[in-house]
Amino acid sequence: MRSISPLFEICVKGVVGLGVIFTSLWALEQKDAFANEFNPNNHREKRWNYLYKMAEQETPVDVLVLGNSHAFTGLSPEYLSGALESNAFVLANNATNAMDVYWNLRELLKIHSPKLVAVETYPINHRNHRDMLPGSLAHQIRAFNTRKDPAIRLASMFSLFPVDDVPLAISDVVRNHHYVWEGFPERPRQRKVDYNDRYLGRFIRFTSGLTDSLLATYDELGATIDGAEQLISDECIDYAHRIAELCEKEGIKLVFFTLPMYEKHVENAHIWTQRYENLTQDLDAPYLDLQTQSDMASKTEYFENTRTANQHMTLFGSIRAADELGEFIDSLYPGQLHLRADEEKWLRYHKNNSGIYAYSRPLPTDDNVKFIAQDLHAQNFDIDQCVLADLPANPEVQEIWVRIDNFQNGTTPHNKSLQLRIEFQIGNEPVVDATISVPRYEHIQREDMAVFRQIVRKIDIKRIKGVALSDVAPQQ
Amino acid sequence: MLFNSITFLIFFALVFLIYWGLMAKTLRGRNSFVLACSYIFYGWWDWRFLSLIFISSLSDYLIGQRIERAAEGDRTKRIYLALSLAINLGILGLFKYFNFFLDSLQYGFQGLGMDGSNWRLDIVLPVGISFYTFQTLSYTIDIYRGQLRATRDPIAFFAFVAFFPQLVAGPIERAKDLLPQFSLKPAFDKAAIRSGFTLVLWGLFKKVVIADRLALFVNAAFDEPAGLDSSTAAVALLFFAFQLYLDFSAYSEIAIGIARMLGVRLSTNFKRPYLAASFGQFWSRWHISLSSWFRDYLYIPLGGNRRSKWHTWRNVMIVFLLSGLWHGASWNFVIWGLLNGVFLVVLDPLIIQPFRRLGGAGRAVQAILVTLCWTLSLGFFRAQGWDGAIEVYRALAGGNGAFTVLGMGEPEFQLLLWLLGGMMAIEWIQENWPSASERLQSSPVLVRWSIYYGLSMGIILLGSYGLNLADKQFIYFQF
Structure with missing residues (x-):
């Protein structure tokens, strides 16, 4: 009998030893012993969970928005869905860059077939992936860990991380081993996500805009960012090309857009966005610059109250950005993305989505919506739709949404409020008339239509008796 | 490439x-392979400094060959040695001390009202330069002294x-x-590989679980x-004393273990210095390879105690x-070195x-006093600049606030105390039963595998590593 070589014996022992350790880690992993931190807003995990669930439930993603935290705070997928009458989803992670965006897209394409991909440009920046700051890398690793497709994870792993970080990226136990010091026995479990609700990738972080005191500091200290210094690394350019090639191969329309920061936050913004303009021209992809080509950057209510470099947008800013992007896409591909306006399943999925009230028609059978008027002619404009919708968060009140269009004789909705004369009833009291003033919903700025919105007490509106646009300041 | 990295493990x-x-089948093949691996290992950090x-x-x-060829008493022999010293110390001086001396000169010139700004060179300190410079110097000096024959094998x-x-x-x-070990074909020795592997695991445990956790507080x-x-300043200093010891001794043990796994014996660098009963003993137990280098190539030639x-x-x-200067180009290290000289003298x-x-009780008091004095001197070693050191000593002497656990939570701090207690217990056992390690190596396979498993899982589950803890270098890399 041939004797076993001592080196071979050591190799076998090494493999067995590693096997025992890996098995132990695997067992701990299976027990969720070091599962991800409890975080009600664990949006990284939630996004992929929902994307996979949507695929399973045959709820397709039609419009995919890719980016980093600017995208998931600064663009409302609910309003974009309404504006394009399709399913828009924001697949974005904190501190991500172009390389990660590319791999996210690769994985998504395994489960969805979007018709259009919109890439927000912040991830296309001066950094190479390997130059990431530790904090950014931490975000990246957590985001990587939430992806599910083993083949794409493996393919992307060694591009995304140095070898030393790979165990952190692939193992909850290795990454979170310090939880043992943070109340291990009481460590809360990962929140179980209710897949029956709707989630389109947005993470609301900021609901109020810049304060007067912060605005004063801009006057005193000047801009935080110099657009001239915001370069684009070769690696990011390379991955922007890869994204474009992938989209072309899959027959997906591709657009790029830049979400704004406050106008005084960035000097030489035009130099910065010109770089994206040049890049997207090379890629033969349309580009929407919301930093310098719209009035958004001047609206203080649209921006996070901070002078730090990474200024995000608020909820209102994200609605306006969705409006702008939706209009831009419509102008490029008129009507082509409006795939699901008449689809009952889609309308059910978007129940309680105010983006639908603003742009589309909710399901007539929805128990939380009451149609007050539809296709009503008024003097110099038409009422396309007027609905009264419940506010799930506050049962005491309702929202009235009015959409008007078809302006005639030089009529314009700018700086106007809508005076609605209505017939209504509260409880069993007699039906009475009243005029309510409904202010313009300024975050939707279209030329061909205007949206008005007002919160009102819970009343039963019987019908609209009259309507007029008025210069009178809206009364709350 | 750090020993405590996945890259190095692979x-x-x-x-x-x-x-x-x-490669170990032929001597030349083995040496060429070791050389290539060593250059890859070093070049991983910065290939440009391979030239040095x-x-x-x-x-x-x-x-070395010229010195050997020169006749005894020949002046050229001394010139060749001077040339070796000039080249090696010149490189070391340029990369490590040039800016330090310029800064000091500049400070002096400023005192005289002269402008000496913009004299600094924009240079990086190459990793390990002090170590390999001293190692290679020992070669030419030993040949000069006639204690060693010059090698004719460049690869070796x-x-x-x-x-x-x-x-x-x-x-x-x-x-x-x-x-001489590079002139012998290495023998595949399973026992040596086993003990080398145990040393590597033990070193990694000391570094990743204890030293790096102490670093959080420090x-x-x-x-x-x-x-x-x-009290917090005192604990910080004491923790640094342990961190420094565990970090550096861990590196030495990993180095010795790896070499042993390749069939090469390296010298012991630490022998339980915190159990030393005098400063003289301390320096024969702490960084032994450096202490003995200074002893043989500086102290004795200066006349020693004769x-x-x-x-x-x-x-x-x-x-x-x-x-002190060898450790770092700053006045802090000079003071630290002189302080330790005063302790000894x-x-x-x-x-x-x-x-x-x-x-026995007296011996314990001696060890405690030596360790405390050494710990006190480390304020200069660890602090950033003179001002930083003064701040530390001022805090030590001043405020009476409550003790604060820094850089970690209470449970982690308690674990740290247990680990330190365990470490010292192991040191004490090794001191009193020197054969304990060998007995462990020859223990039944189940015992040995349990130790390997415990150490490995300990490193993974208790190690102080992860995101946002990027800097995990060994302290002595900076020298």
């Missing part, structure tokens, strides 16, 4: 397999200078110990020393001054040694 696994599987190792190796290889010599396990932080090997304290109360007491003291102070005979009369 690197070493490949090296080990190729080394024993293919190459220059150092080439010059000493050639000079280059491999000796760059041998990757000990290239960047020692032990600083003598040519007469290490070089870094938090030394980053903002002004706000510390005296002349008067004053001469001995002068020689000690010169050695400690240069030892003054405290040892006057305060420490008298406790010897008290027997």
Whole structure:
């Protein structure tokens, strides 16, 4: 009998030893012993969970928005869905860059077939992936860990991380081993996500805009960012090309857009966005610059109250950005993305989505919506739709949404409020008339239509008796 | 490439397999492979500085032969030695001390009202330069002294200078110990591989689980020393003393273990220094390869203790001054070195040694006093600049605020205390039962595997590593 070589014996022992350790880690992993931190807003995990669930439930993603935290705070997928009458989803992670965006897209394409991909440009920046700051890398690793497709994870792993970080990226136990010091026995479990609700990738972080005191500091200290210094690394350019090639191969329309920061936050913004303009021209992809080509950057209510470099947008800013992007896409591909306006399943999925009230028609059978008027002619404009919708968060009140269009004789909705004369009833009291003033919903700025919105007490509106646009300041 | 990195683990696994599987069959093949691996290991950090190792190796290889050829008493022999010293110390001086001396000069000129700004050179300190410079110097000096024959095998010599396990932080090997090992075909010794592997695991545990966890407290304290109360400052200093020891001894053990797995013996660098009963003993247990280098190549040539007491003291102070400077180009290290010289010259005979009369208890007091004095001196070693050190000592002497756990939570702090207690218990066992380690190596397979498993899982589950803890270098890399 041939004797076993001592080196071979050591190799076998090494493999067995590693096997025992890996098995132990695997067992701990299976027990969720070091599962991800409890975080009600664990949006990284939630996004992929929902994307996979949507695929399973045959709820397709039609419009995919890719980016980093600017995208998931600064663009409302609910309003974009309404504006394009399709399913828009924001697949974005904190501190991500172009390389990660590319791999996210690769994985998504395994489960969805979007018709259009919109890439927000912040991830296309001066950094190479390997130059990431530790904090950014931490975000990246957590985001990587939430992806599910083993083949794409493996393919992307060694591009995304140095070898030393790979165990952190692939193992909850290795990454979170310090939880043992943070109340291990009481460590809360990962929140179980209710897949029956709707989630389109947005993470609301900021609901109020810049304060007067912060605005004063801009006057005193000047801009935080110099657009001239915001370069684009070769690696990011390379991955922007890869994204474009992938989209072309899959027959997906591709657009790029830049979400704004406050106008005084960035000097030489035009130099910065010109770089994206040049890049997207090379890629033969349309580009929407919301930093310098719209009035958004001047609206203080649209921006996070901070002078730090990474200024995000608020909820209102994200609605306006969705409006702008939706209009831009419509102008490029008129009507082509409006795939699901008449689809009952889609309308059910978007129940309680105010983006639908603003742009589309909710399901007539929805128990939380009451149609007050539809296709009503008024003097110099038409009422396309007027609905009264419940506010799930506050049962005491309702929202009235009015959409008007078809302006005639030089009529314009700018700086106007809508005076609605209505017939209504509260409880069993007699039906009475009243005029309510409904202010313009300024975050939707279209030329061909205007949206008005007002919160009102819970009343039963019987019908609209009259309507007029008025210069009178809206009364709350 | 750090020992405590996945990259190194993969690197070493490949090296080990190729080394024993293919390269160890011929001497030249083995040495060429070791040299190539060593250059890859070093070049991983910055390939440009490989040129310095190459220059150092080439010059000493050639000079060594010239020195040997020169007749005894011939002036050229001395010139060749001076040339070797000039090249090696010149490179070290340029990269490590040039800016320090310029800064000091500039400070002096400013005192005289002259402008000496913009004199600094924009240079990076190459990792491990102090270590391999001293190692290669020992070669030419030993040949000059007639204690060693010059090698005619360039590959073996280059491999000796760059041998990757000990290239960047020692032990600083003598040519007469290490070089001959590159002239012998290595024998595949399972017991040596096993004990080497155990040392590597143990070193990693000490580094990742204890030293790096101590660093959390120490870094938090030394980053903002002004706000510390005296008890927190005292604990920070004490923790740093343990961190320094565990970090450096861990590196040495990993280096020795890796070398042993490749069939190469390296010298012991630490022998339980915190159990030393005098400063003299301490320095024969702490960073032994450096202490003995200074002893053999500086202290003894200066006259050692062969002349008067004053001469001995002068020689000690010169050695400690240069030892301080070896550690770092700053006045903090100079003061730290001189302080330790004073401890040896003054405290040892006057305060420490008298406790010897008290027997076992006295010995314990001696060890505690030595460790405390050493710990006190480390304020200069660890603090950022003179001001930082003064802040630490001021905090130590001043405020009476409550003790604060820094950089970690209470449970983690308690674990740290347990780990330190465990460490010292192991040190004590090793001190009193020197055969304990060997007995462990020959214990039943289940016991050994349980230890390997415990250490490995301990490193993974209790290690202080992860995101946002990027800087995990060994402390002595900076020297």
